[in-house]
Amino acid sequence: MPTCDAELSVPADSAGSVRTHSEPRCHVCDSVGDILYSGLRDRLFGAPGEWTLRRCQNAGCGLLWLDPMPVVEDLPKLYQTYYTHSTGDQPTLTGSVREAMKRAYWRATYGPNGSRLPAMLLTLAPGFRAQLALQVFDLQHVEGGRLLDVGCGSGAALERMARLGWECEGIDFDEKAVDAGRARGLTIQVGSLEHQRYPDQSFDAVVMNHVLEHVPDPRLLIRECYRILKPEGQFVCITPNAASWCHSLFGTDWRGLEPPRHLHIFTQSSALRLMREIGWDNVEARSSIANSHGIGLASWNLKRYSRLDMLPKRNVWQSILARLFQISASLRLSIISTTGEEILLRAKR
Numbered sequence: 001m002p003t004c005d006a007e008l009s010v011p012a013d014s015a016g017s018v019r020t021h022s023e024p025r026c027h028v029c030d031s032v033g034d035i036l037y038s039g040l041r042d043r044l045f046g047a048p049g050e051w052t053l054r055r056c057q058n059a060g061c062g063l064l065w066l067d068p069m070p071v072v073e074d075l076p077k078l079y080q081t082y083y084t085h086s087t088g089d090q091p092t093l094t095g096s097v098r099e100a101m102k103r104a105y106w107r108a109t110y111g112p113n114g115s116r117l118p119a120m121l122l123t124l125a126p127g128f129r130a131q132l133a134l135q136v137f138d139l140q141h142v143e144g145g146r147l148l149d150v151g152c153g154s155g156a157a158l159e160r161m162a163r164l165g166w167e168c169e170g171i172d173f174d175e176k177a178v179d180a181g182r183a184r185g186l187t188i189q190v191g192s193l194e195h196q197r198y199p200d201q202s203f204d205a206v207v208m209n210h211v212l213e214h215v216p217d218p219r220l221l222i223r224e225c226y227r228i229l230k231p232e233g234q235f236v237c238i239t240p241n242a243a244s245w246c247h248s249l250f251g252t253d254w255r256g257l258e259p260p261r262h263l264h265i266f267t268q269s270s271a272l273r274l275m276r277e278i279g280w281d282n283v284e285a286r287s288s289i290a291n292s293h294g295i296g297l298a299s300w301n302l303k304r305y306s307r308l309d310m311l312p313k314r315n316v317w318q319s320i321l322a323r324l325f326q327i328s329a330s331l332r333l334s335i336i337s338t339t340g341e342e343i344l345l346r347a348k349r
């Protein structure tokens, strides 16, 4: 975080107008970082600037981060053309049947009297099982428990969790997304978690799906999650994995980099270290193949076409390719358990 105006600068090429400050040291362990990539551009949404990523020299940490780092006040400039959180297309018959089957699976697995049996039946489809699990945060059921989704968008996950018996609330910066969710009767606040000033120990569960990598101060955010969670409350956080298979395969074309919106990209060890320093003793981090199909395909397309259409219509070939990525990721994960595309952090207070 910048401490004074003298630290601010604008990237030399300056595509833009995004002011930055120097960030030579690791947010987690304070080690210096080596330059991993430079000259990175936003090939997804066209945010201005050329960007450099550092990797923490501490091999036991491995955090990646932008240096220079956009200043907090200019972060909205990185989201000018970002996809707004839509409420989705009109459902087709096939889509409706698929959704009904998913809901039945979630009720049987994560609802009241949930059982692990349905998940065991999907042993031969581990990617699909992981997808279903992450879509409901793999949360242990608490009847009537209060759940907060930080970065909930228009609230698709809130609706899912409410059907499973949770009393749900969300927060998001995107006012359009919040309006869309509120129009469907959801309780969603606008802004940052810290500014909501929730009382201590307010929630039975706090969840975050692809939020941690976007915030300038992950330590502050996770500390706040800890404060508002009840004793025995569950915390689940999903974020890209810097040590993933597709990152090693595609390098600067890896979809998970997303410069300059991904400010910090964690490894399992850096995420665990941060959590434990904040006070979470009961915490585990594992990598997941849930979205390996989408991330693998997007990285492939970035490498091939250099830019990515964020709302592509997949043809049969692309769908097959995506599933091949997920099957390969699954096989690889069974050998090296840290190489999934996303980190799933689970903790109890």
Ligand SMILES: [Zn+2]
Binding pocket: 026, 027, 028, 029, 030, 031, 056, 057, 058, 061, 062, 063, 270
């Ligand atoms: Zn570090």
